[in-house]
Amino acid sequence: xxxxxxxGSPSSSVGDYLKAVWEIVGNSGESAATKAVAERLSVSPxxxxxMFGRLQxxxxxxxxxxxxxxxxxxxxxxxxxxxxxxxxxxxFLLEHLGxxxxxxxxxxxxxxxxVSDRFTTRLAEFLGHPDQDPHGDPIPTAExxxxxxxxxxxxxxxxxxxxxxxxxxxxxxxxxxxxxDRGLMPGRTLIVSEVRALDNVVTVEDEEGRVHSFGEPxxxxxxxxxxx
Amino acid sequence: xxxxxxxGSPSSSVGDYLKAVWEIVGNSGESAATKAVAERLSVSPxxxxxMFGRLQxxxxxxxxxxxxxxxxxxxxxxxxxxxxxxxxxxxFLLEHLGxxxxxxxxxxxxxxxxVSDRFTTRLAEFLGHPDQDPHGDPIPTAExxxxxxxxxxxxxxxxxxxxxxxxxxxxxxxxxxxxxDRGLMPGRTLIVSEVRALDNVVTVEDEEGRVHSFGEPxxxxxxxxxxx
DNA sequence: TTATGTTTTTAGCCTTATCTAAATTTACAA
DNA sequence: TTGTAAATTTAGATAAGGCTAAAAACATAA
Numbered sequence: 235x236x237x238x239x240x241x242g243s244p245s246s247s248v249g250d251y252l253k254a255v256w257e258i259v260g261n262s263g264e265s266a267a268t269k270a271v272a273e274r275l276s277v278s279p280x281x282x283x284x285m286f287g288r289l290q291x292x293x294x295x296x297x298x299x300x301x302x303x304x305x306x307x308x309x310x311x312x313x314x315x316x317x318x319x320x321x322x323x324x325x326f327l328l329e330h331l332g333x334x335x336x337x338x339x340x341x342x343x344x345x346x347x348x349v350s351d352r353f354t355t356r357l358a359e360f361l362g363h364p365d366q367d368p369h370g371d372p373i374p375t376a377e378x379x380x381x382x383x384x385x386x387x388x389x390x391x392x393x394x395x396x397x398x399x400x401x402x403x404x405x406x407x408x409x410x411x412x413x414x415d416r417g418l419m420p421g422r423t424l425i426v427s428e429v430r431a432l433d434n435v436v437t438v439e440d441e442e443g444r445v446h447s448f449g450e451p452x453x454x455x456x457x458x459x460x461x462x
Numbered sequence: 463x464x465x466x467x468x469x470g471s472p473s474s475s476v477g478d479y480l481k482a483v484w485e486i487v488g489n490s491g492e493s494a495a496t497k498a499v500a501e502r503l504s505v506s507p508x509x510x511x512x513m514f515g516r517l518q519x520x521x522x523x524x525x526x527x528x529x530x531x532x533x534x535x536x537x538x539x540x541x542x543x544x545x546x547x548x549x550x551x552x553x554f555l556l557e558h559l560g561x562x563x564x565x566x567x568x569x570x571x572x573x574x575x576x577v578s579d580r581f582t583t584r585l586a587e588f589l590g591h592p593d594q595d596p597h598g599d600p601i602p603t604a605e606x607x608x609x610x611x612x613x614x615x616x617x618x619x620x621x622x623x624x625x626x627x628x629x630x631x632x633x634x635x636x637x638x639x640x641x642x643d644r645g646l647m648p649g650r651t652l653i654v655s656e657v658r659a660l661d662n663v664v665t666v667e668d669e670e671g672r673v674h675s676f677g678e679p680x681x682x683x684x685x686x687x688x689x690x
Numbered sequence: 691t692t693a694t695g696t697t698t699t700t701a702g703c704c705t706t707a708t709c710t711a712a713a714t715t716t717a718c719a720a
Numbered sequence: 721t722t723g724t725a726a727a728t729t730t731a732g733a734t735a736a737g738g739c740t741a742a743a744a745a746c747a748t749a750a
Contacts, residue, residue, distance in 0.1 A: 247707065268728060281708055283729050300715060300728055331584040344576040350569055356559040475737065496698055509738055511699055516736085528698060528745060
C-alpha cells in the first residue's frame with residue numbers, strides 16, 4: 235500500500251496517467267512516450283510533459299527529458315490498484331446491474347477514482363473474489379499481483395489450430411458488443427480454418443459449427459490461447 | 463432533468479453547495495446564510511460568497527449580497543438528484559456490502575458525484591425501488607419528488623404517547639451506531655414513559671420491554687411519528 | 691443614534707490541470 | 721554529416737476552487 239500521507243490520495247488525473255503508462259508499456263521495462271500517453275488520455279503532449287515532471291517529484295515515475303517515463307514500484311502499485319478497482323467494478327456493472335459492454339467502461343473509469351479500499355475489498359467479496367473480469371482480463375490481487383498473460387491476437391493463430399478465446403480487448407466497446415452479440419466471449423473454443431496472408435482475414439468455426447471471418451482490426455482485438 | 467449542455471455535468475463542488483443549501487433550508491423558502499453553508503462544508507465564508515456568485519450565473523440559486531441564497535427550481539432539482547443518489551448508494555452499501563453506519567456516509571458522499579443517471583436507475587432496480595433509505599430518510603423519486611416529512615424529534619413527544627421511530631439523523635454516525643447496536647431503528651415502536659422538563663431527558667420503553675433514557679443530543683437525533 | 695461586534699464581501703494569492711504557440715531536441719535519410 | 725520532420729519541452733494563459741487579510745455592511749444594545 236502506498237503512503238500518500240503527505241499529499242492525501244493522488245488525484246484522479248494522476249491515477250489516469252499512471253494507468254496509461256502501465257497500459258502502454260506493461261511489464262516490458264520500456265518507457266512510455268509523451269505522445270502515446272497524450273493520445274491515450276486525449277490531452278495535449280504539453281500536458282503530459284508537465285505531469286511527468288510532477289509524477290517524478292511524487293516518486294511515481296522515473297522520467298528523463300525527451301526519453302519518456304517508466305513507473306517506479308510505487309507507481310506500478312498504484313496503477314494496479316486502480317486497474318483492480320476498474321475490473322471489479324466492471325464485473326459488478328455487467329453481472330448485477332445489467333450494463334452492456336458499451337456502457338460499462340465509461341462508468342468504471344469514473345468510479346475507480348473515488349472508491350475506497352474498503353469498497354474494493356467488500357465488492358470483491360460480494361462478487362466471490364473473481365480473478366478475471368467478464369472479458370477475460372485478469373484482475374490484479376489486493377497485493378498487486380497480476381497473472382502473466384500469454385495469449386496472442388487471433389491474427390497470429392495458425393490454420394488448423396484449436397484455440398480458446400482468452401479475452402476481447404476493451405479498447406473499443408463496439409467491438410466488444412459485436413462479439414458479445416455472436417456469443418463469442420472468453421472461454422469459448424474456436425477452430426481456425428484459414429489465415430489468409432493476402433488480406434489478413436481469419437476464418438474460424440465456433441462450437442456450434444458457425445463460420446465467422448474477421449478482418450484485421452477484429453483479429454487484433456480477440457486474444458486466444460492454443461488448446462491442446 | 464437539468465440540461466447542463468453548455469457546461470457538462472456540474473462539478474462535485476457545485477453539487478456539494480446545492481445540497482448544503484437544501485439541507486439547511488429545505489422547502490422553507492428561506493435563504494441559506496453564507497456562514498451556515500461554510501460550516502456545513504468546512505470551507506471559508508469567502509469561498510461560499512464566491513461560489514454563490516457562480517451558482518447564480520449558472521441559474522442554480524438566487525443570490526442577493528449579504529442576504530444569502532435560495533435554490534431555483536433547477537438548483538433544487540439538482541440537489542434532489544444528488545440526494546437520491548446518495549440514499550440509494552447508502553442503501554446498497556449497508557444492505558449488500560456489509561458497511562456499518564459509521565462507514566457508509568463518507569463513501570456515498572464521494573460516489574454520488576461520479577455516478578451516472580443510468581447507474582442510479584439500475585441501482586434502484588437492483589434494490590427493488592426502495593422509497594426510504596435504511597435510516598428512514600425518504601428517497602426522492604427519479605422525477606425529483608420528495609415525500610413530505612411530518613415526523614418530530616423524540617424530545618418533542620409527550621409522555622404516554624405510543625410512537626414509531628421514523629428516522630435517525632445521519633448527522634452523527636456514532637449516534638447511528640449507538641441506536642443501531644440497541645436495535646432502535648426506523649419502524650420500531652416505543653412507548654414514551656416520561657419527558658422530564660428539568661433536564662430534557664426522555665424515557666421510553668421498547669417492544670421487548672427494555673427501558674431507555676436519552677438526553678438532549680440523542681432526543682434531537684431520533685425522529686418519531688405518533689401511532690394511533 | 692451611535693458604538694460595537696458579527697457577518698459578508700472584496701482583493702489578492704495559490705494549486706491543479708489543462709491549453710496553444712514557440713523553441714528545442716532527437717532521429718533519420720540523403 | 722547535415723538537413724528536415726517529428727517529438728518534446730518551455731513559456732505563458734485560463735478556469736475552478738480554495739485560502740487569508742482587510743474592508744464593508746448589517747444588526748443590536750446602550
